[in-house]
Amino acid sequence: MAKTEKRVFDSEEDLAVSLAKYIDHLSDQFAKKKGLFTVVLSGGSLIECLRKLVEPPYVDSIDWSIWHIFWLDERVVPKTHVDSNYKLAYDGFLSKVPIPPGNVYAIDDTLSAEGAAEEYEARLKHLVDSKVIDISAKSGFPKFDLNLLGMGPDGHVASLFPGHLLLKENKKWVTFIKDSPKPPPERITLTFPVINSSDYIALVVPGDAQADAVSIALGGGNHPTAEETLPVQRVAPEGLLTWFLDKDAASKL
Ligand SMILES: O=C1O[C@H](COP(=O)(O)O)[C@@H](O)[C@H](O)[C@H]1O
Numbered sequence: 001m002a003k004t005e006k007r008v009f010d011s012e013e014d015l016a017v018s019l020a021k022y023i024d025h026l027s028d029q030f031a032k033k034k035g036l037f038t039v040v041l042s043g044g045s046l047i048e049c050l051r052k053l054v055e056p057p058y059v060d061s062i063d064w065s066i067w068h069i070f071w072l073d074e075r076v077v078p079k080t081h082v083d084s085n086y087k088l089a090y091d092g093f094l095s096k097v098p099i100p101p102g103n104v105y106a107i108d109d110t111l112s113a114e115g116a117a118e119e120y121e122a123r124l125k126h127l128v129d130s131k132v133i134d135i136s137a138k139s140g141f142p143k144f145d146l147n148l149l150g151m152g153p154d155g156h157v158a159s160l161f162p163g164h165l166l167l168k169e170n171k172k173w174v175t176f177i178k179d180s181p182k183p184p185p186e187r188i189t190l191t192f193p194v195i196n197s198s199d200y201i202a203l204v205v206p207g208d209a210q211a212d213a214v215s216i217a218l219g220g221g222n223h224p225t226a227e228e229t230l231p232v233q234r235v236a237p238e239g240l241l242t243w244f245l246d247k248d249a250a251s252k253l
Contacts, residue, residue, distance in 0.1 A: 002196075002236035006218065006243040008250045012049070012206040015246045019204060020052035022242065023146070026200060027062050030145050038133055038145045040070045040190070040198070042158065043085030046150040047092040049204050049244075054096035067099045068132055070124075070144065072195070073159040074107035076116065076176075076186035083184050084109070113176035113186045120188060121174040136197040138238055142173060147198040147237070151205050152182065155213035155230030159189035162230060167192065192234050199239035203232070208248035215252035218243070 009015040030037040041047070052058065075083045079090075086106045094104060105123060108116045124142055127133045136143040149157050159177050160166055169175050169191045177187050195201070205214060217232045235241060 002241045003239070004241045004243070006245065008245045008247060008253075010247055012246045015204070015206055015244050016049050016052050019049055019202065019244050020058055022202065022244075023050075023053060024058050024062055026146055027067070031063050031066050035066055036068065036132065036145075037066050038068045038070065040072050040144045040147040041085070041089050041093075042072045042148055042150040042204075043075075043088050044150040044152070045206055046148055046204050047088050049206060050093050050148075054093060059097060062097075064098045065100060068103045068105070068127075069094065069099060070105050071107050072147065072149065072157075073187055073189040074109075074116070075184045076113045076188065077109065077184060079106065079109045107188050113178060113188060117172075117174045117176040117188045121172065124173055136238060139193055139197045141193045141197040143197045143199060143238070144194075145199050147195060147201045149195070149201055149203045149235065151203060151210055151213060151232050153209040153213060154181075155217065155232045156182070157203075157231050157235060158195065159187035160192065160231045160234075162228070167231060167234065169193075196234075196236050196238065198237045201235060201237040201239075201241045202244055203235065203241065204244045205249045206246045208251060210249050211252040214243075214245060214249050218253055 027037050074085050077083045079086045108119050128135055134143040151157050154162055161181055170193055172191055173194050175191055179185055180187050213230055216230055
């Protein structure tokens with residue numbers, strides 16, 4: 001069982017403030033420990049929740065030069081498309097902080113779903129060889145310092161959806177889906193062994209749409225059968241899992 005903590009805030013604004021402090025603290029910790037900070041971004045509501053990081057004091061005080069940015073999942077659309085997780089992150093976060101462009105590892109938007117997944121896995125392997133990304137001694141999968149996860153109302157994380165075969169992928173680092181129940185249908189995603197090798201995972205969940213899934217995942221709601229286990233219930237990092245909930249998301253706990 002992963003070490004888990006739950007933080008519940010009166011408002012989404014308070015959640016965003018606390019999330020910025022948490023990330024700032026980790027950035028500092030990894031700067032001192034290894035002079036590098038590998039961060040994985042989701043799409044969706046997560047990016048809006050990062051807004052305090054692009055304001056003082058953090059925008060000026062964080063050592064952005066040590067940050068390396070990766071994507072948890074991406075949709076098979078051009079980087080300029082409104083559905084692109086890269087575009088969302090660039091517009092809302094990356095364009096506002098001085099992370100070296102060479103440290104931003106976007107998923108290739110010129111390839112097919114299969115091709116982009118293969119290419120991203122190969123790129124991650126090179127970054128392991130060049131010691132940018134660590135490997136977990138426990139799992140043998142890449143170990144990111146901080147994985148920033150969102151969760152959909154159905155309990156999906158990344159592009160790993162309830163009942164889908166991809167939930168059981170245990171060899172690949174990066175895979176693809178062509179039948180996502182949430183549009184767009186074609187996506188690329190990191191797999192659970194990679195997600196769960198992370199040192200820190202923040203599960204950032206604002207809003208009442210997710211209240212049922214939060215309640216199931218944190219034990220207060222109706223327990224589904226083993227076959228129905230929500231994807232979010234498989235999130236169990238080697239390090240620490242911290243839930244960031246506003247009171248609407250936590251309303252059924
Ligand atoms: O489709 C996706 O959905 C999840 C959850 O999004 P949210 O808006 O409900 O927070 C997101 O984490 C993932 O990156 C994205 O591709």
